[in-house]
Amino acid sequence: MRVTRRDVTLGLAGGLLPVFPAHAARYYDVRDHGARGDGIAIDSGAINAAIAAASAAGGGTVVLPRGRYLCFSIRLRSRVTLLLGEGAVIEAADPARHGGRYDLPEAGIDQLYQDFGHSHWRNSLIWGEDVEQVSITGPGLIHGLGLTRDGPGARWKKQAGERPLSMQGMTDAQIAELEPDAAAMQGLGNKAIALKNGRDIRLSGFTILKGGHFAILATGTGELRIDGLTIDTDRDGIDLDCVRDVLVERCRVNAPNDDAIVVKSSFALGRAITSENILIRDCDVSGYDMGSLVDGTKRTTQEIAPDRDRVTGRIKLGTESNGGYRNVRIEDCRFTRCRGLALETVDGGVMEHIVASRLTMQDVTTAPLFLRLGDRRRGPEGTGVGAIRDVVISEVDARGIDHRFPAALAGLPGHPIADVTLRDVHLLYRGGGAAADAARVPAESPDAYPEPSMFGVLPSWALWSRHVERLTIDGLRAQTMTPDQRRPFLFDDVRHLSVRNTPLWR
Template identity: 65%
Template sequence: MPAETLLFDVRDFGARGDGRALDTDAINAVIAQAALSGGTVVIPAGRFLCFSIRLASGVTLLLSEGAVIEAADPARHAGAYDPPEAAHGELFQDFGHSHWRNSLIWGIGLHDIAIVGPGRIEGTGLTRDGPGARWRRDTGERPLSMAGMSAAEIRALEPEEQEMTGLGNKAIALRNCRRVMLRDFTIAKSGHFAVLATGVEDLLIERLVIDTERDGIDLDCVRRTRVRGCRVNSPNDDAIVLKSSYALGTAVACDDVVIEDCTVSGYDAGTMLDGSFGHTQQLAPDRDRVTGRIKLGTESNGGFRNIVIRNCRFERSRGLALETVDGGAIENVTVSGVTMREVTTAPLFIRLGDRGRGPVGTDIGTIRGVTIEDVEASGIDHRFAATIAGLPEARIEDVTLRDIGLTYAGGGSMADGKRRPPALPHAYPEPSMFGVTPAWGLWVRHATGIRLRDVRLATETPDGRPEIVAENAEIDRD
């Protein structure tokens, strides 16, 4: 990042910070001024009510102690968020992934930018909803757990695009930016995304605290990215998720990413920040149990390579998910030093599918070269074993599980152990997609080169299913 030599206080440009007057124009004016020479825009203590704030190259936004940027609400305040730019359409990804300007803070094509704390962003006036992708297929657009929802219930979560006019649905959105730092601030509520970074290179996200009603940190088609020491609570969606969508108009891999020393969870929204860690909410909007996990996918056109996840903690959340269903490759992924408590679906879920949400000719992807080691998980939902599930025509290859301890609740039946779930190649990937798994500990299907080294499986109460079930799979267990 460039040297921070010049300071620009937003109050000197007319910002009031009283939580009533809109400070959007004043803050945008000082950012534009700072961009002429480079420098730091200081948000002092106070509550600054804003619509869209536009970042600029060479500028750092400093949220001082006691500073709050609050997202204005178009229903209550005179103004609107910047309109969504003309993009590559929402054919292969939803509205939220396809636009960046309709956000509280955004930047496109910038370099050498930063947002640093210790202040706070509150997305009070943002919406968490938005249209789904325009791509349609009999299956694959939504999790199978949503199959029983009515059209009205779906529409409440996915309004029409014209209903998004004037609304903001992201706290921070970045596209095609270089040398970016987000550090040491808090985000409370954030619409669809707390942070959406698409096509961003050389990105550092460090010590953010996020408690939100949908996605936490979304890293889409990024390169050379580090996420360190973050705490993300997101009961309704993923906490930290890597994606490789078609949002940039072409398939781009998510490459060279490290996620380390982070904690993700699915406590009741807002209760991580207030310290009460609530357990009232039981289901996410997809009607599976609360989310809050680290995941690769679901958008997976460009694939994922050279990914490291280490020294992370999952609390009251779904487990780790590595998924490619849109033609991309998952390769050279290392996971280590992970602990999980109160796992709400499968602790490990590796899925190679054929949803094929992409241009005509999109083929099945690949998964190979995955190592998961030093993992301890307890309080696991008994219905869903750790799962490695490929397809008959596309096996998962070369996966090592080493020094793994998984303790399940137990309680499955012998009848469950006789189940042989359908292949569901085109379905949206979630651990619940197959129903209760036929094994209680580890279920492997359509895979080769699966190595188990010091894998310890246990149940708290008896379970009538086999410990491990392998179907069309080659497993080497010590």
């Protein structure tokens, strides 16, 4: 029996209708185009044929009923919904085992100022370029078994700032294992879903397990909504690069080895583009062992990420920041066993009009809040320093924080972070800092890769601020679980400071 519109409505394909009503006019069952769904045959050709048929008819819904569909690259087209039914699994094929290859990465990419993964889209399990009114929806699973998480780094010649300082002790062989040569990537897939440009796109309801370098990479994309996804992956979860008008809500993203939800503004499209008008709300991010969010065990055996720092899994703006960020809201989100909120611009972009509110954090592996204006300048000649201004962070409750990493605001001499408000913030640290650490004067490290650990153990345990202008603190409560020998606050080159309703303030 083949899927009809009535079958979809009644639940054969998951009980979901397309989010674009016009797509409900025509349904295309991938089995009618030769898909087997047996986990043995390669079904990407059949799925692509169904997508092409729907597109040629002016749009429609391509349905994957229950089954395991072994695939290489699936190519999205405009005005097509891909509906993953209950029990439907798209499995990423492995070129080493399955006698095929992914679409080749685009040729002629400069790739000076961002790594291979950010610079290519077609070498993915599912990809779309310049598509409009596209949806992937349904309760099914995308399982990236045959994807790789690795890829070459940027070809930028200035090596300072290219990698976190925590990786300094790694050998060339260890770096090469994480960053193979570009020639080794031919035929491999390193992203579950990649979108380049395009507009009016919806991703909802499904699960991604082991998504490669990026579970989702959206570059230059507008009017994007990501809703109700579960992502449990081996590197980045959701990467939003040079995007505009984006909503991410009700997603669960587990990413112990890299960032869970991250906004970037790289040079991947050949020019500096601001990421703007973005709302991230009601999401859970975490750093459990990979795979243990999906299976429900939420294991915690992994302690160290590939950058030799503690597990990641956070929400971040940065590190790629050529175009900057404007009008970003992060609200009602929960962080568990991961790094805290990071707001970073180091490649010349301006970060402004940022609001983060109603955040809860448990078992914070580095700083709960980290604002960094740096001077890496990974960009073309003439790239400047950038700026951070107009940031409001409120109603934050963070507990179980590593004592080495207070909340930190770090600008540069002559380039202060400006107009920051911290309101109703509660921080509970593990404690244990030594008196000797109170005398430390961290290096400026202007061109270093931005991470809370870049400064080492800091000389205060609750809040450390340097090179900040117009800082307002209203209702910051900080505690330690065990005694800490450092002062709670340290302000260095902070002008126009206002502190209210803060018990530890002297």
